[in-house]
Amino acid sequence: EPEVTQTPSHQVTQMGQEVILRCVPISNHLYFYWYRQILGQKVEFLVSFYNNEISEKSEIFDDQFSVERPDGSNFTLKIRSTKLEDSAMYFCASKVDNTEAFFGQGTRLTVV
Amino acid sequence: DQQVKQNSPSLSVQEGRISILNCDYTNSMFDYFLWYKKYPAEGPTFLISISSIKDKNEDGRFTVFLNKSAKHLSLHIVPSQPGDSAVYFCAARARNYGQNFVFGPGTRLSVLP
Numbered sequence A: 001e002p003e004v005t006q007t008p009s010h011q012v013t014q015m016g017q018e019v020i021l022r023c024v025p026i027s028n029h030l031y032f033y034w035y036r037q038i039l040g041q042k043v044e045f046l047v048s049f050y051n052n053e054i055s056e057k058s059e060i061f062d063d064q065f066s067v068e069r070p071d072g073s074n075f076t077l078k079i080r081s082t083k084l085e086d087s088a089m090y091f092c093a094s095k096v097d098n099t100e101a102f103f104g105q106g107t108r109l110t111v112v
Numbered sequence B: 001d002q003q004v005k006q007n008s009p010s011l012s013v014q015e016g017r018i019s020i021l022n023c024d025y026t027n028s029m030f031d032y033f034l035w036y037k038k039y040p041a042e043g044p045t046f047l048i049s050i051s052s053i054k055d056k057n058e059d060g061r062f063t064v065f066l067n068k069s070a071k072h073l074s075l076h077i078v079p080s081q082p083g084d085s086a087v088y089f090c091a092a093r094a095r096n097y098g099q100n101f102v103f104g105p106g107t108r109l110s111v112l113p
Helices: none
Strands: A005-007 A010-013 A019-024 A031-037 A043-050 A053-057 A065-068 A075-079 A088-095 A107-111 B010-014 B019-025 B030-038 B045-051 B056-059 B062-067 B072-077 B086-094 B107-112
Touching: A005 A088, A010 A019, A019 A031, A019 A088, A019 A107, A043 A065, A043 A075, A075 A088, B010 B019, B019 B030, B019 B086, B019 B107, B030 B062, B045 B056, B045 B062, B045 B072, B072 B086
Parallel strands: A010 A107, B010 B107
Antiparallel strands: A005 A019, A019 A075, A031 A043, A031 A088, A043 A053, A065 A075, A088 A107, B019 B072, B030 B045, B030 B086, B056 B062, B062 B072, B086 B107
16 A cells, blocks of 8 residues: 655754655655644644645744755655754655545654 | 644543544634544554535544534544554645645543453
8 A cells, every 4th residue: 555654763863953854755646745743742734745836834834944856756854953842753744636645654853 | 723623632432332532623614624543653544534515424433523513523433442542633624725734632542441
């Protein structure tokens, strides 16, 4: 069964460092998302991507964040200068059209 | 601004009984609702959805009911099994406000053997 895959499963980074989280969405999907969940809190929308551009982003997705789909298969989230409060589980998701989104297993980002 | 609310942070149910998880929303533009299940250290897994043109959708042991006038939906699990123990998230999408999903805070369901 096709699935969304994310790498790495756990990333530890120093505050101020850049980090790139990687996702391979399901191959025929058209919409791509990043969500995050800070420990003990709810799942929060970060950004959606469609037709090679950002279609929507939340207040969390400030200038420190960027997304790319560099080669038609990978979908990456970059945090330019990480802060302690960026520590969270980051989930990538994809969907075909106006249906449910399928989520990856997540990347646990720990900023120290 | 909590557009999707799940007012019960946790729920315990005996195995074999019915689990009812509730969700309320405030945005009348929401037209598509989903339930996701999440185990620790895993991503949310899609369970069942319902469009605003329906009031019920059933898939095996899972049934979702939608009451648009009350802006309320519920997930029924019958019969509940220990493997159903997880955090359940209600999510909603407003078609006219983009394609992202707004998640509720989740309800932790514990099914006791």
